[in-house]
Amino acid sequence: xETNRPGYLEQLxxxxxxxxxxxxxxxxxxxTAEPRDLFQRIKFQGEMAxxxxxxxxxxxxxxxxxxxxxxxxxxxxxxxxxxxxxxEMVILxxxxxxxxxxxxx
Numbered sequence: 001x002e003t004n005r006p007g008y009l010e011q012l013x014x015x016x017x018x019x020x021x022x023x024x025x026x027x028x029x030x031x032t033a034e035p036r037d038l039f040q041r042i043k044f045q046g047e048m049a050x051x052x053x054x055x056x057x058x059x060x061x062x063x064x065x066x067x068x069x070x071x072x073x074x075x076x077x078x079x080x081x082x083x084x085x086x087x088e089m090v091i092l093x094x095x096x097x098x099x100x101x102x103x104x105x
Contacts, residue, residue, distance in 0.1 A: 011080060019087045026095050038099065042092050049088035056081035 005013075030038055059078035063071045 015080070015083050015087065018084065019091065022088060023091050023094075026091055030095060030099065035099070035103075042095060046089065046092050049085045049092070052081055053085035053089070056085065 026042075029041065033041065056078040059074055060082065063075035063078070067075075
């Protein structure tokens with residue numbers, strides 16, 4: 001059965017699935033990795049997510065400054081990257097809190 005969801009709903013659904021997958025991957029890593037290795041991985045992923053977020057932010061702001069039809073697709077991709085990067089930062093934040101909570105017990 002084919003659904004006729006608007007494109008933005010499909011994008012949100014894809015982002016939600018991606019969030020869930022990335023969260024499960026990080027939980028699995030946290031269960032098997034050494035604490036120091038986990039911290040380094042989280043730090044690296046946080047830096048990458050921040051870089052992607054800032055680059056996407058620049059594209060969106062450029063589009064808003066002088067919108068053109070050709071820039072519309074780039075702006076949509078940038079907003080998707082903003083969402084994706086934000087989700088990654090939230091996942092990493094939650095993982096750090098969980099790990100910190102474990103060390104406090």
